[in-house]
Amino acid sequence: MERDVRVLWHPCTQMKDHEQLPLIPIRRGRGAWLEDFDGKRYLDAVSSWWVNLFGHSHPDINAALKDQVDNLEHVIFGGFSHQPGIELAERLTRLAPSGLTRCFYADNGSAAVEVALKMSFHYWRNTGKPQKTRYITLSNSYHGETLGALAVGDVALYKETYRPLLMDVITVPGPDCYHREAGESWEAYSRRAFTHMEQALERHAQEVCAVIVEPLVQCAGAMRMYHPVYLTLLRQACNRHGVHLIADEIAVGFGRTGTLFACEQAGIAPDFMCLSKGLTGGYLPLAAVLTREVIYQAFYDDYATLKAFLHSHSYTGNPLACRAALATLDLFEFQLTDRPPEPPLPQGEGRVRELKEASATMAHPTSNVLSNNRHLSRCMAEAAAPLQDHPHVAEIRQTGMILAIELVKDKATKEPYPWQERRGLTVYRHGLERGVLLRPLGNVVYFMPPYIVTPDEIRLMAEVAMEGIESATAD
Template identity: 45%
Template sequence: MTSNAEWQRRSLASLWHPCTQMQRAATTVPPLPMVRGQGPWLFDAEGHRYFDALSSWWVNLFGHADARIAAALKDQLDTLPHVMLAGCTHAPAVELAERLSARTGGALGHAFFASDGASAVEIALKMSFHHWRNRGRIDKGEFVCLKQGYHGETLGALAVTDVQVFRDAYDPLLMRAHQVMSPDARQARPGESAADVAARAVGEVEMLLRERGERVAAVIVEPLVQGAAGMAMHDPSYLRALRALCTRFDVHLIADEIAVGCGRTGTFFAWEQALPEDASEAERRAAWPDFITLSKGISGGFLPLSLVLSTDAVFQAFLDEDVARGFLHSHSYTGNALACRAALAVLDRFDQEDVLGRNAVQAEALTHALQPLLDDPRVEHPRRRGMIWAFDVRAEHAGGNFAERFHLAGRQQELLIRPIGRTVYLMPPYVLDEALSAWLAQRLQATLTDVLEHPDADRTHQPPTA
């Protein structure tokens, strides 16, 4: 059996790991050599297990090696693994587009496929710009994004991202976007509610659109939770008001649900929580955004897949005999049949099981188990939205390099967890039960205590102690 150390040596000699300072990886935070996954667990080359508290960067919904998704893929492998979607079509792509549109009540009737989240954002930005151009509005080429927002690391997506560690080195290459106040509820002033913070943020968008609306193509937002900002959560009223403003000023609205879609926030689409309850079908259709981007969980953690859902009005602006007025964006693996089949198996789980109802019960159990930790005076801003939990460690307690220290301490507690700055968060697969929730809360508490009480401990290369 090849040891962890040998896999680490070979990996560091040949791979460039994402979102990683490779010098730190070589000296302090070596990559974990995973050889097997089962349910919420990952196993390294020496048999140590780790609870995947982050769903492997938020992609895994029903646990690793889910049998039903795997069976669907094995069946698809024997029929049609892939065919180009330019000039051809196939059942998995058609059925996936139809079923996702149906989940919006037909408000977003067309799907364009890609491979990853950043690509989906690029597509939505280009579609919006090109839509206005086809309609003769060549002046509408500006974009609005939120402070603290994250939408990916390709150049277009990075231009509407406000996470400096990703953006700063490439800033000279980027188009200029307008940044507006985040509705992050942690910004509440004394006596303010989350809805009050949202109202202040909406006011800033309105001021900008009054001045620049004729030139703005679209506003892009992460509905309900800004992930890379440290799970910054906001009130759904912000989304309703933003939709009204975009309609009023004739500006597209892009909902980036790459991280928060597929049930993470408690509804399949996060945007559903912003829809009016007592409204006609036409009013509800009008309350959806113009674009929704999806990736990560849509294929259940099996294969890369992303897509953009758009309205009929956007689609129709590209219909013309002139090829140049069509949307010519393409990827070789656009609409890959295997990936689409995995996504159909994910939708089957939502359609045939009460996934969201079960998640709500699981979420309450974990929230209850976490309560002693969330009451810790060293912790602030405890928060949850659906199956996403987060809290911040107070700055005076966190100390330097907190995220790395917490990650390494978590490994020793059988946790695979990566804080964002001093924000600790959980986004686990949908396989929790009461016993596992109690175990997870206990290990998280032990990790926090270890990091804060032993800030100088050397945890490099230490295996789990459990």
């Protein structure tokens, strides 16, 4: 820890906090658990920033990488290619919603959003509509922290400082169902909220390249959620007005919402789909932008026309990352098998030790990953249910394997706690003491565990979260 703070600058962190809140160096990970250098273990309830799908050090992904590194670690992707890159693109385009037939690789989620934004703009330029230069985005949205991605986001904490550097976008009120009226359904509120988008498209379609949304869950925006009907209406409206639809599935793709891709729940296919995070099972940086053949063809021409999409990253299509992604997709396509045993916990861990020892030999049901996730989602809902009546919990909301608990000062009015009080930090610190990694978003405590988590581990997450919430709201 002393060496770390002398040389490192960590992301999304006020480094001065670490004068009182020590960093935790992790020695290894096994399954849903992390272990520090003192032997203390932590249940990874947030999938290490939402990337880990099938647990740490998964034997199948490990084996795939060990094989790949002995054959090809990297090669320039301009003018050259390789088997993992080709096979991954083939599989992604087969799995994706209908019509997404082309795959462009990038390095991370923000880069994927940049690619989609540039492709949409460039498409309209190549097809004789250079006036289409703007983007429509939703309030409370988040799409990354590079300048283009930041511009189309709307979380002030990330965006406000850099506003002078950012392009101008059109932001419309989103379908965040936290704001629905008493007794109003998610679907009714999402339909009502869509009127803002319809009005924006009617007014601005001639100058707009694309609408960009996070399907179903605005993850960095405090895990706010909405009904699939909004996406259905949006797809129809984009078609009517001649505007592209960009689906940022970076955080919600690969089973997080209950279907492989969130767009499936609305029965739609976007014009661009951005993927990253869980794509490699949490092993290596990789992103993919899937798009339609008609968009690809708008760039396909003689060199002298200067229509080519001149965008690249040094590690585009890295073979190791592609191979990790293929191994991850294998885990979706085949049956879940017995969870490999993990090393025993050190003495003195109490309840955590008991659960860990019990779950180390537990086999998951022999079922499809997504159907098993539905079972785990129900376990999450049941485990968190006792908090429904807590005087400082405004809402418990859930979409698939994402569950969020909104802490407020006043339950009746939904008056939030002042952000300066950092109530979520109290929950975080309590979780670490009890061996559970919870990293609240402000005053929103959430669970987004790996898919190999067991029902007992879910109950532990909820138990520790409840204790932390009691401590954080005790005054």
